[in-house]
Amino acid sequence: xxxxxxxxxxxxxxxxxxxxxxxxxxxxxxxxxxxxxxxxxxxxxxxxxxxxxxxxxxxxxxxxxxxxxxxxxxxxxxxxxxxxxxxxxxxxxxxxxxxxxx
Amino acid sequence: xxxxxxxxxxxxxxxxxxxxxxxxxxxxxxxxxxxxxxxxxxxxxxxxxxxxxxxxxxxxxxxxxxxxxxxxxxxxxxxxxxxxxxxxxxxxxxxxxxxxxx
Amino acid sequence: xxxxxxxxxxxxxxxxxxxxxxxxxxxxxxxxxxxxxxxxxxxxxxxxxxxxxxxxxxxxxxxxxxxxxxxxxxxxxxxxxxxxxxxxxxxxxxxxxxxxxx
Amino acid sequence: xxxxxxxxxxxxxxxxxxxxxxxxxxxxxxxxxxxxxxxxxxxxxxxxxxxxxxxxxxxxxxxxxxxxxxxxxxxxxxxxxxxxxxxxxxxxxxxxxxxxxx
Numbered sequence: 171x172x173x174x175x176x177x178x179x180x181x182x183x184x185x186x187x188x189x190x191x192x193x194x195x196x197x198x199x200x201x202x203x204x205x206x207x208x209x210x211x212x213x214x215x216x217x218x219x220x221x222x223x224x225x226x227x228x229x230x231x232x233x234x235x236x237x238x239x240x241x242x243x244x245x246x247x248x249x250x251x252x253x254x255x256x257x258x259x260x261x262x263x264x265x266x267x268x269x270x271x272x
Numbered sequence: 273x274x275x276x277x278x279x280x281x282x283x284x285x286x287x288x289x290x291x292x293x294x295x296x297x298x299x300x301x302x303x304x305x306x307x308x309x310x311x312x313x314x315x316x317x318x319x320x321x322x323x324x325x326x327x328x329x330x331x332x333x334x335x336x337x338x339x340x341x342x343x344x345x346x347x348x349x350x351x352x353x354x355x356x357x358x359x360x361x362x363x364x365x366x367x368x369x370x371x372x373x374x
Numbered sequence: 375x376x377x378x379x380x381x382x383x384x385x386x387x388x389x390x391x392x393x394x395x396x397x398x399x400x401x402x403x404x405x406x407x408x409x410x411x412x413x414x415x416x417x418x419x420x421x422x423x424x425x426x427x428x429x430x431x432x433x434x435x436x437x438x439x440x441x442x443x444x445x446x447x448x449x450x451x452x453x454x455x456x457x458x459x460x461x462x463x464x465x466x467x468x469x470x471x472x473x474x475x476x
Numbered sequence: 477x478x479x480x481x482x483x484x485x486x487x488x489x490x491x492x493x494x495x496x497x498x499x500x501x502x503x504x505x506x507x508x509x510x511x512x513x514x515x516x517x518x519x520x521x522x523x524x525x526x527x528x529x530x531x532x533x534x535x536x537x538x539x540x541x542x543x544x545x546x547x548x549x550x551x552x553x554x555x556x557x558x559x560x561x562x563x564x565x566x567x568x569x570x571x572x573x574x575x576x577x578x
């Protein structure tokens with residue numbers, strides 16, 4: 171995925187609608203959290219086993235929410251000038267140290 | 273960002289720690305939502321203006337949480353066999369129709 | 375508010391619908407979190423000042439979400455055998471020590 | 477639980493610390509959502525069965541988070557001038573119609 175290109179498209183989308191005034195990192199963090207909750211809502215009354223065997227319509231709903239989370243994540247990173255890929259690399263190193271293979 | 277490669281690394285990480293048993297989409301959705309809340313927590317007592325002017329340490333904390341959200345998002349998409357990039361493309365088209373430029 | 379009575383009514387409501395199978399504390403915690411996100415969604419694009427001056431319809435929407443959060447909170451406490459009032463008392467003492475008046 | 481008394485104590489607590497400036501409904505909604513996520517975090521890697529059989533220390537942790545959610549819920553309702561008990565009553569009627577016993 172070309173994150174830089176996605177971020178540029180989201181910026182153009184916001185510019186065209188005069189939305190930058192609403193896109194403070196604080197508000198984007200709220201929106202991200204709300205989308206993560208909508209994603210979670212799909213699973214709230216399922217068993218774990220059921221969540222591993224989604225129907226086609228459940229997968230469509232999940233894909234829709236995954237997209238929303240990805241879009242707001244790309245957007246907040248752009249507004250706060252953070253490189254997602256570098257942040258992920260750093261975190262993978264940190265996690266490898268935090269959870270050593272026994 | 274090479275999402276496929278990230279997903280393979282996360283899979284190998286989980287395999288090595290015998291974590292697949294915990295990584296049901298239901299549990300990963302919960303973890304994603306918790307990480308989104310931790311990201312949001314950074315901003316909860318800030319004004320919007322302050323959130324647009326983060327300090328270096330605040331940006332480091334934010335990058336750390338952004339990484340966690342990205343990692344769980346890649347992981348849940350992988351476990352549910354969803355193509356994030358295709359889902360994002362579909363959503364951008366949907367959003368363009370939902371919010372026409374006036 | 376008579377929490378014990380509310381919890382008994384929620385229990386009867388779940389019994390009549392055979393919902394106890396779904397009301398594990400894990401699932402109720404997910405539902406609580408989703409409702410808290412729906413409550414938050416009301417405010418996500420508002421300024422703080424606007425959130426202090428809600429319209430009648432916004433207040434109605436907020437009251438609806440507050441009720442959902444209160445209901446799931448009462449329910450999870452009941453299912454986990456926790457006394458909300460005692461927990462709140464304990465927390466108020468803890469907070470008074472954590473945040474002394476200067 | 478005497479919600480009015482709790483709300484008066486929370487108001488006095490905020491007054492003494494000059495916190496009213498931070499306690500916009502928007503910010504309180506964020507804080508509520510963060511606390512609901514912390515509550516949920518307790519359960520994220522548990523099975524549903526495990527969540528029905530909490531240890532003493534898990535119950536203590538849960539009680540602590542339940543208190544935080546209750547406190548912010550009481551506070552936001554107070555700041556937005558909403559009667560929680562009345563809202564809950566209204567919702568119980570709504571739910572009874574939405575989910576009839578078959």
